[in-house]
Amino acid sequence: MKIRRFFGKDMREALNQVKHELGADAVIMSNRKVADGIELVAAYDKEPAAKLDMQAGKAQQGKPGHPGEKPLPTLSEIIGDDGPDSLRELLEKQAGKQHAGRQQAQSIAKAMQTSAPAAPAQPAQQQTQSAAKPAMGGFDDEFDTPSQQSGSAASQGNLEDIRAELASLRNVLQFQLSDMQxxxxxxxxxxxxxxxxxxxxxxxxxxxxxxxxxxxxxxxxxxxxxxxxxxxxxNRLMTNDDDILSQKGVVALVGPTGTGKTTTIAKLAAKYAQKYGADQVALITIDTYRIAAYEQLATYGKIIGCPVRKAQSGEQLADLLFQFRSKRLVLVDTAGFSQRDSRLISQLATFQQAGGQTIKNYLVVQGNTQQATLKHIIGAYSSIDMQGCIITKLDECYSLGEVISSVIEAQLPVSYVADGQQVPEDIHVANAKSIISLAAKLYKKYGLNHTNGNTAVNSAQAV
The missing domain is CATH 1.10.8 (Helicase, Ruva Protein; domain 3)
Structure with a gap:
């Protein structure tokens, strides 16, 4: 007789190893739990005489032996039920139970078919199948529901992956078709x-x-x-000619911070004072956020010789406009906010409260602003009525196509252009032909391949 040890995660796995290695006639000597699972000690003897002795020993297991002998534990004792003592008989018993369960389910289905009223248009064979399907479905669900659910989740995940892959392929195909076109x-x-x-x-x-x-x-x-x-x-670029300096009224310059609104107001005031006199123009600032904003405008007003006032609310602005009702032109300097700043809304509300006077609004933008930024700026100020725009800092531009394209698409007329800091020389009435010619010259000087000074980038360094 030979003895071997077997290890498994559970009793079933260990018994399968015994059956696979030693056959169905092996005898289980002992079993115990270990850290990784179950340890079985099995014995076997391939000689015919040993098999007879083993069978005789199995027959005497229920009887008391000699005082010094200890009977070998049977497979039923190890498993803990009254099942057979060999692995072969154990597996056959399990298969028999499954077959009996299927027969019981079929008998239940037949009983349901017998008790239910027969449909007139359905054949007997179809009735049997349709009645048997729910019963078998419930029997199978008891064992297969977890696997079916996991399979359903896996199929759902695979479906999402397929959809994502198809969307990616569609984008690639659209790009390729556009390139081919x-x-x-x-x-x-x-x-x-x-x-x-x-x-x-x-x-x-x-x-x-x-x-x-x-x-x-x-x-x-x-x-x-x-x-x-x-x-x-x-021809597509609209202009307003010299509308501010040739008309009477109240004009407000609005726009984001840093566009040169205060300097542009000083230039317009100086031009107007040269034409009609300093006593015919007045300046008002409602910029209470920027440090020394009033002092800067007051310095320009002192040089020009025109009055300068500050308003901190809509009521004060209305009062000042009433005081300056005899002036031919009143220029209002507003605070410069980012187009995403919430204070812009309160600034626009200030204009609405100044009733009794028609305020003409002009948007001040830089000529060197990116096209996407220009679109957002124009969109942010679209809630108020714009008479036109003023393009500043042309002397700092390397390209004018972005601002030209933005004002054309927004259908916003251009009134003036500024190209320096000198007051009042560096402001001019907008002329479409001159602006387009300047844009073409800048492109010829900085945009062409042989003039832009760009060098080839080393791909290895880029990576």
Missing amino acids: QQHQSRMKPQQRFLNQQMIDMGISAPLARQLVSYAPAQANERESWLYLLKLLS
Whole structure:
């Protein structure tokens, strides 16, 4: 007789190892729990005589032996039930129980079919199948519901992955189709493709560039077409001429911080004083946030010779406007906020409270502002009525296409342009042709490949 030890996570796994290694006739000597599971000690003897002795020993297990002998534990004692003593018989017993359960479920289904009223249009065989399906379904759910639920969750996760993959493939295909369309257009109309890219490089937005290029003459050469596009662009750019300095009323300059509103007001006041006299113009500031804002404007007013006042509320602004009702022009300097600042709303509400006077609002923007920022600025001030805009700091620009494209798309007229800090020399009445010509010169000087000074980037350094 030979003895071997077997280890398993549980009793079932250990018994399966015994059956696989030693066969169904092996005898379990002992069992005990260990740290990792169950330890079984099994014995076997391949000789025929030993098998007979083992069978005889199994027959005497229930009888008391000799005083010094200890009977070997049976498989029933190890498992803890009255099952068979061999692994083969144990497995056969489990299979028999499962078969009996299926027969019981079928008998229940037949009983339900017998007790239920028969449908007139349904065959007997179909009735048996339909009645048996719920019973079997409930029997199977008792054992298979967890696996089915996990399978359903896994299939749901796989479905989400497939949807994400399809969405990604759709985006890639759309990009490839767009690229193929652009390549086809480049082959069919290379000059239009070239002009469109030139307009985009100058700073014009892609939708406006495509719209302008579509009107380019087909028979003209590249230079003629380019000049034609610049003329179209100047025709699309609206201007207000010299509307502030040639009319009477109250004018307020609004816009984000740092655009040069105070300096622009000083330039306009000085121009107006030269034309009509210093006693015909007055300055009001409602900028109570910036340090020394009033002092700066008061210094300009002292040089020009016009009165300067400060208003901290809508009522004070209304009172000052009533005091200056005899003036031909009253210029109001507002606080400069970010287009995302909540104080902008209270600033606009201040204008609404100053009743009795029609205030003309002009938006002041920098010429070197990014196109996306310009769109947000114009959108933030769209709640008030704008008479036009003033473009400042042209002397600091390397490109004008962004601001030109933004005001054209917003249909906002341009009244004045400023190109320096000198008062009052560095402010001019807006002229569309001059602005477009300056934009073309800046693009020719800084935007072309042979003039922009860009160097090729080392791909290894970039990585």
